[in-house]
Amino acid sequence: MQTYLKSLSEKLFNELKGNEELSIGLHSEESEFVRFNHSLVRQNTHVHQHEATFQFQNDGRTYAKTATLTLDPETDLALGRDTITEMRAVLPLIDPSPKYTPMVNNGTSEVFQKSERPPVEKVINHITDVFSKSDLAGFYCAGPLRQASLNSKGQSHYFENDSFFFDYSVYDGPRAAKGYYADSQWDEARFDKQASQAKNTLSLLAKPQIKVKPGAYRTYLAPMAVAEIAEIFNWRAVSRSQYEQGFTPLKKLFTREQLFSPHFSLIENNSLGLNSHFNTIGEISPSVLPIIENGEMKNFLINSATAKEYNLVSNNADAGMWSSEVMRSMEIRAGTLADEQILKELGTGLYLTNLHYINWSDPQAARLTGMTRFACFWVENGEIAGPIQDLRFDDSLYNIFGTELAALTKDRSRFTNTLTYQKRRLGGMMVPGALLNKMNFTL
Amino acid sequence: MQAQTKNETPSLKAENLAQFLQTEFKKYRSAADFVSFKMIREKTRDYSVRNGKAEDLTEFVDLGLMIEVMVSGHIGYGATCELTADGIKRAFERALNMTRTSASRAVYKFDKNIRPAVQGTYSTSRKVRLDKLSLTEIFDYLKKTSLGLKTNDKIISAVSDAMLIECTQNYFSSEGTEIFQEFDIIVNSMSATASDGKESQTRSLHGGRGNCIQGGAEYFQLDNALRECETISREALELLTAENCPSETCDLILAPDQMLLQIHESIGHPLELDRILGDERNFAGWSFVQPADFGHLQYGSPIMNVVFDPAGANQLASYNFDDVGNKADKKYLIKSGKLEAALGSLESQTRSKISGVANARSSSWNRAPIDRMANINLEGGDLSLDQMIAKVERGVIMYSNRSWSIDDYRRKFQFGCEYGKLIENGKVTKTLKNPNYRGVTVPFWNALSGLTTTDTIESYGSPYCGKGEPSQVIRVGHASPYALFKNIEVFGGG
Numbered sequence: 052m053q054t055y056l057k058s059l060s061e062k063l064f065n066e067l068k069g070n071e072e073l074s075i076g077l078h079s080e081e082s083e084f085v086r087f088n089h090s091l092v093r094q095n096t097h098v099h100q101h102e103a104t105f106q107f108q109n110d111g112r113t114y115a116k117t118a119t120l121t122l123d124p125e126t127d128l129a130l131g132r133d134t135i136t137e138m139r140a141v142l143p144l145i146d147p148s149p150k151y152t153p154m155v156n157n158g159t160s161e162v163f164q165k166s167e168r169p170p171v172e173k174v175i176n177h178i179t180d181v182f183s184k185s186d187l188a189g190f191y192c193a194g195p196l197r198q199a200s201l202n203s204k205g206q207s208h209y210f211e212n213d214s215f216f217f218d219y220s221v222y223d224g225p226r227a228a229k230g231y232y233a234d235s236q237w238d239e240a241r242f243d244k245q246a247s248q249a250k251n252t253l254s255l256l257a258k259p260q261i262k263v264k265p266g267a268y269r270t271y272l273a274p275m276a277v278a279e280i281a282e283i284f285n286w287r288a289v290s291r292s293q294y295e296q297g298f299t300p301l302k303k304l305f306t307r308e309q310l311f312s313p314h315f316s317l318i319e320n321n322s323l324g325l326n327s328h329f330n331t332i333g334e335i336s337p338s339v340l341p342i343i344e345n346g347e348m349k350n351f352l353i354n355s356a357t358a359k360e361y362n363l364v365s366n367n368a369d370a371g372m373w374s375s376e377v378m379r380s381m382e383i384r385a386g387t388l389a390d391e392q393i394l395k396e397l398g399t400g401l402y403l404t405n406l407h408y409i410n411w412s413d414p415q416a417a418r419l420t421g422m423t424r425f426a427c428f429w430v431e432n433g434e435i436a437g438p439i440q441d442l443r444f445d446d447s448l449y450n451i452f453g454t455e456l457a458a459l460t461k462d463r464s465r466f467t468n469t470l471t472y473q474k475r476r477l478g479g480m481m482v483p484g485a486l487l488n489k490m491n492f493t494l
Numbered sequence: 495m496q497a498q499t500k501n502e503t504p505s506l507k508a509e510n511l512a513q514f515l516q517t518e519f520k521k522y523r524s525a526a527d528f529v530s531f532k533m534i535r536e537k538t539r540d541y542s543v544r545n546g547k548a549e550d551l552t553e554f555v556d557l558g559l560m561i562e563v564m565v566s567g568h569i570g571y572g573a574t575c576e577l578t579a580d581g582i583k584r585a586f587e588r589a590l591n592m593t594r595t596s597a598s599r600a601v602y603k604f605d606k607n608i609r610p611a612v613q614g615t616y617s618t619s620r621k622v623r624l625d626k627l628s629l630t631e632i633f634d635y636l637k638k639t640s641l642g643l644k645t646n647d648k649i650i651s652a653v654s655d656a657m658l659i660e661c662t663q664n665y666f667s668s669e670g671t672e673i674f675q676e677f678d679i680i681v682n683s684m685s686a687t688a689s690d691g692k693e694s695q696t697r698s699l700h701g702g703r704g705n706c707i708q709g710g711a712e713y714f715q716l717d718n719a720l721r722e723c724e725t726i727s728r729e730a731l732e733l734l735t736a737e738n739c740p741s742e743t744c745d746l747i748l749a750p751d752q753m754l755l756q757i758h759e760s761i762g763h764p765l766e767l768d769r770i771l772g773d774e775r776n777f778a779g780w781s782f783v784q785p786a787d788f789g790h791l792q793y794g795s796p797i798m799n800v801v802f803d804p805a806g807a808n809q810l811a812s813y814n815f816d817d818v819g820n821k822a823d824k825k826y827l828i829k830s831g832k833l834e835a836a837l838g839s840l841e842s843q844t845r846s847k848i849s850g851v852a853n854a855r856s857s858s859w860n861r862a863p864i865d866r867m868a869n870i871n872l873e874g875g876d877l878s879l880d881q882m883i884a885k886v887e888r889g890v891i892m893y894s895n896r897s898w899s900i901d902d903y904r905r906k907f908q909f910g911c912e913y914g915k916l917i918e919n920g921k922v923t924k925t926l927k928n929p930n931y932r933g934v935t936v937p938f939w940n941a942l943s944g945l946t947t948t949d950t951i952e953s954y955g956s957p958y959c960g961k962g963e964p965s966q967v968i969r970v971g972h973a974s975p976y977a978l979f980k981n982i983e984v985f986g987g988g
């Protein structure tokens with residue numbers, strides 16, 4: 052793929068005239084998707100998908116067109132040429148962009164990562180065997196994913212990651228426990244150990260269900276629940292362009308009217324190996340960028356377009372939907388709470404392993420709402436009393452990661468992005484569990 | 495309207511490709527118990543203008559092939575954009591190998607009835623095809639409307655955006671199915687964010703991307719749009735000084751552009767049969783609805799009638815056939831408040847023996863079809879909006895969705911809107927900011943106590959309903975009148 056793209060790009064860069072600039076971004080994947088229900092296969096899909104994004108610039112104007120590639124050299128070259136001709140014709144019809152930045156050469160690099168794993172047929176057999184006596188629903192996803200960014204100034208970055216994950220849950224009627232397996236190399240013993248852990252958690256849920264009334268409770272959020280909450284930072288909160296446009300949940304933090312807990316630090320950590328080392332336009336991401344440090348706001352994410360428009364300095368952030376900058380490799384710093392101390396330190400309250408469907412309920416107050424999901428327990432005097440009926444929370448980030456944050460765990464979990472809308476994604480996060488003095492539940 | 499410069503690569507031209515695929519299909523049609531090819535080409539132009547200036551101008555031409563193979567009653571999928579003889583061979587072989595293994599461990603063994611033999615076509619009802627709309631025309635429209643929203647210095651962000659989608663699908667199968675469907679889709683959003691330094695509030699055209707239809711270039715009427723801009727911007731400014739919605743239990747009137755979300759989350763998703771069958775438990779979730787509830791559960795009050803209607807002219811999710819060739823017809827899901835049928839495709843109907851609809855749908859060529867909503871509509875009642883308001887002693891009207899959250903069984907929800915109005919003694923008295931409400935699905939729908947008449951029904955939708963492993967988005971349409979609910983918990987921000 053790398054050679055194919057290089058040869059195609061060179062031919063297309065030769066088509067340019069005068070001051071025209073062209074960049075070519077690649078997304079390519081060969082993916083195995085297997086979806087399980089009742090510990091059997093519901094659907095299996097194999098996908099070969101390759102897309103090139105051609106960004107064409109001249110005279111302060113910019114236009115981008117993405118198209119699927121056939122990998123037939125003649126067809127793709129003709130497609131590329133036609134695309135240039137078409138964009139050359141439309142560019143004079145539009146106005147110059149206030150966010151226009153000329154293309155530069157951000158260097159040349161390549162990174163290859165590979166997680167060894169058995170062929171998918173073997174994986175299917177193993178999963179269905181290991182869980183044959185359980186009721187499992189889950190999703191196995193594997194295969195190479197490639198990203199590249201080349202431009203007519205000579206830039207050429209290439210990243211390839213051949214990886215896998217198995218995201219699943221096991222059920223006893225309505226009771227459920229969550230499991231997740233990803234590794235640098237498929238290890239059957241490790242896979243089986245995690246499978247037993249999920250089955251064990253499920254057995255803990257066998258106790259009678261406890262109905263907890265709405266109210267404020269001392270709460271422990273396991274890493275997966277913290278990860279769900281942390282996702283909200285990527286919902287326009289840490290984006291400078293969104294802040295400038297009036298979406299401002301972190302305004303008080305930024306202006307220092309209100310702080311988070313001194314134990315709380317949020318970092319964009321590109322050294323975790325969860326994503327490519329360059330952004331969509333091929334700028335090299337800083338290896339570590341503090342966003343919130345010891346409770347204080349240090350940086351918004353700023354991409355070059357936002358920097359240009361508001362006269363700021365870019366930190367080579369990447370833009371997601373609606374030009375909103377997003378974290379690609381989120382880290383929340385660890386605390387000191389040892390895993391074996393969690394129940395004791397929680398004492399009496401809620402132990403939540405997972406949360407679901409989180410959304411801003413009042414963005415200006417940094418207030419968010421969401422539901423408990425999967426294995427969640429009521430704990431009394433450090434002992435699990437029983438599973439709870441699902442509860443809705445509605446609380447502010449200033450409480451959750453601020454005044455009510457009692458402790459963060461010493462051990463953290465790594466999660467790779469499992470979303471596959473339209474195409475597979477890179478990225479992920481590494482977060483600890485969090486103990487809160489209280490969390491507000493409304494329904 | 496001037497035509498776009500057409501500069502299509504010869505081997506990618508629609509008629510050449512269709513012919514190529516027919517030839518290729520013949521090589522494989524007998525290579526499994528059932529084989530189908532579906533080619534999807536979708537061109538999306540997404541243009542956005544902020545404060546009168548070009549924000550993003552992007553285009554995406556997505557073109558690929560989905561191959562279905564059936565082995566021993568199990569269907570597997572292979573998808574590729576490598577539209578060459580070699581590419582198709584690779585995709586077919588990979589699909590067949592995976593499917594052979596999976597077939598020995600399959601959830602259910604189907605027969606070929608789940609892929610009916612049909613021939614037919616569909617095309618969006620429109621006057622002027624979207625490909626006749628030039629970049630200059632649309633850019634000009636967006637610039638003028640964006641500036642139309644920026645009526646005041648306090649409007650710090652005035653965004654006008656149009657997503658224009660032209661989609662064609664060719665589907666043929668070893669059972670003799672031949673279907674051609676084409677869609678022209680418009681998602682047009684406009685929003686104004688007002689700020690006075692302390693408060694910041696956004697008002698939009700029917701919420702984020704709620705304003706979406708199937709239709710042609712005739713949709714873009716600048717005079718109408720400029721009138722909408724004026725209202726949006728006035729209401730955004732009004733919210734800066736408005737009171738917070740009170741926290742209390744009172745009557746609630748939802749406008750059609752919030753009903754869209756209420757229907758979607760608390761009727762559409764829980765009635766999806768693949769959720770009820772547990773396929774989605776690990777991702778989107780399960781459902782509080784049990785198989786035994788069909789024909790029995792009093793889902794809502796007797797004035798509640800909900801239909802699956804794939805024939806709504808210009809509604810976002812209209813079609814003649816779903817993605818496995820099942821002919822789509824209108825069907826009552828809930829009649830006089832009682833649950834009657836599920837949103838279940840032929841596969842789910844076979845597995846569950848529950849009555850369903852033609853709703854096996856994929857987001858594109860690279861995803862397998864799953865049970866989906868399409869147009870899910872609430873029928874009208876007998877009140878005018880004024881009569882409805884007059885019936886309320888104390889209550890709130892809420893417009894345009896801005897926040898949504900519901901549990902994985904689709905029971906406990908909390909939704910927020912952009913703009914509210916307080917009703918006191920049968921009269922609208924003041925504007926409210928940050929209006930929110932929460933409830934539990936079945937009691938909430940049983941608290942439905944009034945609907946406005948059929949002529950007040952408005953249709954909206956969403957281009958981004960998410961579900962599935964691998965994840966997929968799908969387009970859905972929801973039409974509704976204004977609806978009155980008794981004794982609902984409402985609250986404000988802060």
Ligand SMILES: [Zn+2]
Pocket residue numbers: 758763958959960
């Ligand atoms: Zn949805």
